[in-house]
Each structure stands twice: as structure tokens, then as C-alpha cells.
Amino acid sequence: VNLNDEVIVVEGEEWHEGVVGIVAARVARHHEKPCIVLSNNGEGILKGSGRSFGACDLFAITNSCRSHLEKFGGHQAAIGLSLRYESLEAFKKQLQLNYLEGNYIKEAVDPDIVGELHFKDISFDLTKLVQKYEPYGQGNPTPKFISKNVEILQADTMGKEGEHLRFSFTQDGIVMAGVQFKTREVYEVGSIVDVVYTVNENHFRGNVSLQLMVEKVIVK
Structure with missing residues (x-):
């Protein structure tokens, strides 16, 4: 995990799919950055959820990474996705670039x-x-x-x-x-x-x- 990334991506082994969204929301709020949490099912497929923070349209910046994804859906504040493990690094790199191109203003404090x-x-x-x-x-x-x-x-x-x-x-x-x-x-x-x-x-x-x-x- 690189906490210096503009969008935090966390990957782990066989986490329960029901909790990854909750974890993503808490990490996003704690670090004041969008976060995606992915669980490796042991068969080379990562499934997970993402939660946005501040003005970032997480759906838009992830949608531009569709070539790296198997499945994807959601809205501006929350997404669900799956991808192959070998696509992870390319996905993360493209995601960071998409965020920077969006020129999102970083919120010093909670936007709410x-x-x-x-x-x-x-x-x-x-x-x-x-x-x-x-x-x-x-x-x-x-x-x-x-x-x-x-x-x-x-x-x-x-x-x-x-x-x-x-x-x-x-x-x-x-x-x-x-x-x-x-x-x-x-x-x-x-x-x-x-x-x-x-x-x-x-x-x-x-x-x-x-x-x-x-x-x-x-x-x-």
C-alpha cells in the first residue's frame, strides 16, 4: 500500500466480500483520499469496492481504466469492480493518472x-x-x-x-x-x-x- 498515492489501493488475501466496502469507506475517511480495497480469491481474480472522498468522481476515473477490468459498476461516490491479478499494477498506474488529469481539489478537511x-x-x-x-x-x-x-x-x-x-x-x-x-x-x-x-x-x-x-x- 502506498499512502502517498492520490487514490489508495489496498489488496489482500481472501477478505470477505461483505466487508471490503466498509473498510474502503473507513480508510478513505481516515486518510482523506479515495480508496479501493481488493480481495484476492486465490484464483488470480481480485474483487473489491471503492469509496470516494472530497470532489473526486471515483466512477469516472475508474471507468477510464475499463481495459484493465473484468467487471465494473457504481456511481460517483462508490464502486464495485473485479480484475485479474496481473492487471493490478497497470490499473493502479492508470488510476493515479486519471485522478491527476481530473484536477480535483484536495479537501483539507471533510467536505461535509x-x-x-x-x-x-x-x-x-x-x-x-x-x-x-x-x-x-x-x-x-x-x-x-x-x-x-x-x-x-x-x-x-x-x-x-x-x-x-x-x-x-x-x-x-x-x-x-x-x-x-x-x-x-x-x-x-x-x-x-x-x-x-x-x-x-x-x-x-x-x-x-x-x-x-x-x-x-x-x-x-
């Missing part, structure tokens, strides 16, 4: 971030406004926000295997709770960070509180 918020602006009025435009999904992503220069007061693991984090953040004296799922990152209390999140109402034992569903923590 709709704006910067100060903690003082996070309220139940905001969550009601967000709920007004449900349901969210493909073509209508849940709006994300970023708050900058936030201090971490608490970052404790939770879950059976410590795979989730419970946060307490503060910004100019205003404290907000947050949760991040499926992460192994470690953060130091007192660190100044930027936080990317969606806003959630947490209902617990009859009480309702505001909570940040953390997507990314950017250490300053």
Missing part, C-alpha cells in the same frame, strides 16, 4: 463540514434545525461542524474492549460532552485541538442533554 461553530452556538435550537432536514443518507449527508482551539478535559475509553472514547471538551469556559466510536487514538488531557462532529441529543433516564458525536480530533 458545513461551518465552524463556537460552543456557545450549540443549542437545542440547532439540533431541532438539523432534525428538520432528516432523513440523512446518500445525497443528503448529516451536517458536520468544526470547533477550533478546544481543550480536552477528559478522554476516557469505554466499551468492552476500550474501542470507544468519552470526551469532555471546553472552549472559553463552556463545557461539552462528546463520544467517538471505533477508535484507538489516544489523546492527552489539556491538549488544544480542533474537533469535527455532528450534534446529537442524548436521552438518558428521562434527561436530555447535548452531545457531540465526534468524527475527528485534530491535535494542534
Whole structure:
């Protein structure tokens, strides 16, 4: 795997076809680049899925590589494909060239971030406004926000295997709770960070509180 490539291509042995799309989405989000994950079935055929990131039309740049592919389909944000193992290197080389020719602007942060918020602006009025435009999904992503220069007061693991984090953040004296799922990152209390999140109402034992569903923590 070359993480310096504009489109990350990951290839492995006999991965379950049902999980390659999930893995591709997570790698794309983590590295902020389009990603294709391929599984070798042991008979010389690679099958997999790809997920885009930012402005990249993954379908278009892969469609121009059809001469290297056995099967291919999808749309701008997600694709499925298969190819012979001996075509892999030529496919990867052509894919990188197609991306560069597309002149895609690299997104410094998640393109679904709709704006910067100060903690003082996070309220139940905001969550009601967000709920007004449900349901969210493909073509209508849940709006994300970023708050900058936030201090971490608490970052404790939770879950059976410590795979989730419970946060307490503060910004100019205003404290907000947050949760991040499926992460192994470690953060130091007192660190100044930027936080990317969606806003959630947490209902617990009859009480309702505001909570940040953390997507990314950017250490300053």
C-alpha cells in the first residue's frame, strides 16, 4: 500500500466480500483520499469496492481504466469492480493518472463540514434545525461542524474492549460532552485541538442533554 498515492489501493488475501466496502469507506475517511480495497480469491481474480472522498468522481476515473477490468459498476461516490491479478499494477498506474488529469481539489478537511461553530452556538435550537432536514443518507449527508482551539478535559475509553472514547471538551469556559466510536487514538488531557462532529441529543433516564458525536480530533 502506498499512502502517498492520490487514490489508495489496498489488496489482500481472501477478505470477505461483505466487508471490503466498509473498510474502503473507513480508510478513505481516515486518510482523506479515495480508496479501493481488493480481495484476492486465490484464483488470480481480485474483487473489491471503492469509496470516494472530497470532489473526486471515483466512477469516472475508474471507468477510464475499463481495459484493465473484468467487471465494473457504481456511481460517483462508490464502486464495485473485479480484475485479474496481473492487471493490478497497470490499473493502479492508470488510476493515479486519471485522478491527476481530473484536477480535483484536495479537501483539507471533510467536505461535509458545513461551518465552524463556537460552543456557545450549540443549542437545542440547532439540533431541532438539523432534525428538520432528516432523513440523512446518500445525497443528503448529516451536517458536520468544526470547533477550533478546544481543550480536552477528559478522554476516557469505554466499551468492552476500550474501542470507544468519552470526551469532555471546553472552549472559553463552556463545557461539552462528546463520544467517538471505533477508535484507538489516544489523546492527552489539556491538549488544544480542533474537533469535527455532528450534534446529537442524548436521552438518558428521562434527561436530555447535548452531545457531540465526534468524527475527528485534530491535535494542534
